[in-house]
Amino acid sequence: MLDMFLDLVAIVVDLRDSSPRKRRRDLRKADAAGRPLVFDGAVRGETDYCHDGSGVLEVAGRELVWRDEVGDEESFSVPVERLMAREVTTKRRRAHVTCTDGGQTVTLICPQYAVGYLARVVPGLAAVLGASQADAGRV
Incomplete structure (x- = not known):
C-alpha cells in the first residue's frame, strides 16, 4: 500500500x-x-537550418540555437540576423512566429509564454507583438 x-x-x-x-x-x-533560456520549440521551413521535428530552443544573449533535446551536444544555430518577423499566430497555446529569410519562409514555434524571449533576438518581432496587442485593444 x-x-x-x-x-x-x-x-x-x-x-x-x-x-x-x-x-x-x-x-x-x-x-x-x-543563464541561457531553454524552452521547447521548433524551426520549420525550407532553409538549411530548419528541422522537421520538435526540440528545444535556446536563447543566449543575441543568439538562438535549436537542439533535438535539452542537453543534446549537437546544436544548430539559427541565423537570426537574416530573419525578419512578419506575423504571430497562436494555436493551442503555441506561438507560431512567421519570419522571412530572403525569399524563404521560416516559422519558429514555441510556447506562447516564451514568445517575448524570442522577441529579444528575432528582428521585427517586438514590433509585430506590439502591433498585435494594439489591434487587440481596438476591438
Missing part, C-alpha cells in the same frame, strides 16, 4: 514539475540569473 502511495506522489510531483506555470517561473529565474 505504501508503495502505491509513493508511486502516486511521484506522479503528482512529475506533473507539477512539467506544468506551464513552473516552466514560466524557471524561465524567469534563468533570465534573472543571466
Whole structure:
C-alpha cells in the first residue's frame, strides 16, 4: 500500500514539475540569473537550418540555437540576423512566429509564454507583438 502511495506522489510531483506555470517561473529565474533560456520549440521551413521535428530552443544573449533535446551536444544555430518577423499566430497555446529569410519562409514555434524571449533576438518581432496587442485593444 505504501508503495502505491509513493508511486502516486511521484506522479503528482512529475506533473507539477512539467506544468506551464513552473516552466514560466524557471524561465524567469534563468533570465534573472543571466543563464541561457531553454524552452521547447521548433524551426520549420525550407532553409538549411530548419528541422522537421520538435526540440528545444535556446536563447543566449543575441543568439538562438535549436537542439533535438535539452542537453543534446549537437546544436544548430539559427541565423537570426537574416530573419525578419512578419506575423504571430497562436494555436493551442503555441506561438507560431512567421519570419522571412530572403525569399524563404521560416516559422519558429514555441510556447506562447516564451514568445517575448524570442522577441529579444528575432528582428521585427517586438514590433509585430506590439502591433498585435494594439489591434487587440481596438476591438
